[in-house]
Amino acid sequence: MSGDPADRAAATGRTALLGPWIEADTATRGLIFWYGTAFGVAGGDTAAAALRDRAARACLDAYDSGLGLVPWGEAFGGPREVARVDGLPGLLQLLRLQGPGGITAARNQLELQLGLTTGEREPRPAWRARPDGTWAHHSDPAPGWSRTAAWLSLAVADAGDEAERRKLLSHPRVAARFAATSPAVPLARPGGPPDTSAAAIEAVAALKLAARASATCPQTAARLRERATAVLRELVTAHLRDGRLLNGCYDIDHGVATRHELVWGDFFLAVGLATLTGVISPFTC
Structure with missing residues (x-):
């Protein structure tokens, strides 16, 4: 935002350091790589754009069509097949960058999470997948x-x-x-x-x-x-x-x-x- 070349160089270097997170099994890659590359992409940083594209492909690869979402993942411990509201931001936009398949995946995940979270009087942020394809309350985070x-x-x-x-x-x-x-x-x-x-x-x-x-x-x-x-x-x-x-x-x-x-x-x-x-x-x- 400052336009200072030194600031741009610092931002470019820091953005590049996000790279290893592409391989992490977590839906929060959306937060990391959508928001983390936003200003670089807006400023014409081709390396940031390439990083975002790689992250978007990795997120779509992690999409589970049976569950209808990119699962929360195992990177931070706990069960993998969990739907959490903090897995949504950024993830949906990354998925949508990947063409019709990504657009469908993003739509499915938003519809699922919005329905689960707002389906009760007290919004419930986390749900755990059952073997039969239904969803059960998950205690972390709690309502x-x-x-x-x-x-x-x-x-x-x-x-x-x-x-x-x-x-x-x-x-x-x-x-x-x-x-x-x-x-x-x-x-x-x-x-x-x-x-x-x-x-x-x-x-x-x-x-x-x-x-x-x-x-x-x-x-x-x-x-x-x-x-x-x-x-x-x-x-x-x-x-x-x-x-x-x-x-x-x-x-x-x-x-x-x-x-x-x-x-x-x-x-x-x-x-x-x-x-x-x-x-x-x-x-x-």
Whole structure:
């Protein structure tokens, strides 16, 4: 964004270091390689574009047509055949780069996850595949997780159609996160610490959803943009120190990084501010 050749060189070098993650068995390759290459691709970095293409092919190769998704994977431990909302963002866009087969895979995965997650009163972020092809509740992350609405909203804003966006925003618990009266920063779980990283993701999702709604429903677009602005204002005035977004909560249930600076918190705060101020378009990344 700065245009400084030294900054571009640093970014290019860091982007290249993502390469080994292409072989990792995890649906979070979508997060790593869509968002991690976005600014390089937008800036004409051919190496970043090639890295993104390799990652997209690897993600499509990992697609399980029997399950209808790219499974969560084994890279972080636990069962492999799990559907999780944090496996959606970025993954759907990478799949769609791979032609008709990838577009079908992305559509199937979004429909499946959206239906599973919003099918209950309390959105459930994780489901485990049964041998008979049905899905059972999975306990990690548990319902009430701070980033459920955030990740799901981001994925739907990026890759969903109008019907899927309406379905998302009609769920009471998801809609509440975009209401002006809701706290800007959600709790990691009821009674737990705040999770600023979830708020940053939600702000970016709100800006993207606002851009999608601008032509057909200006009032909805204005409301979502106002919500994003309020959340970003809260983050930079109450939780930002020396460029670091503090008070993110990675995993309250296991006591891991419960009041910390988190990489996705910093990243999505930067993206939200850049989008809000017009430095980038809502769908640059």
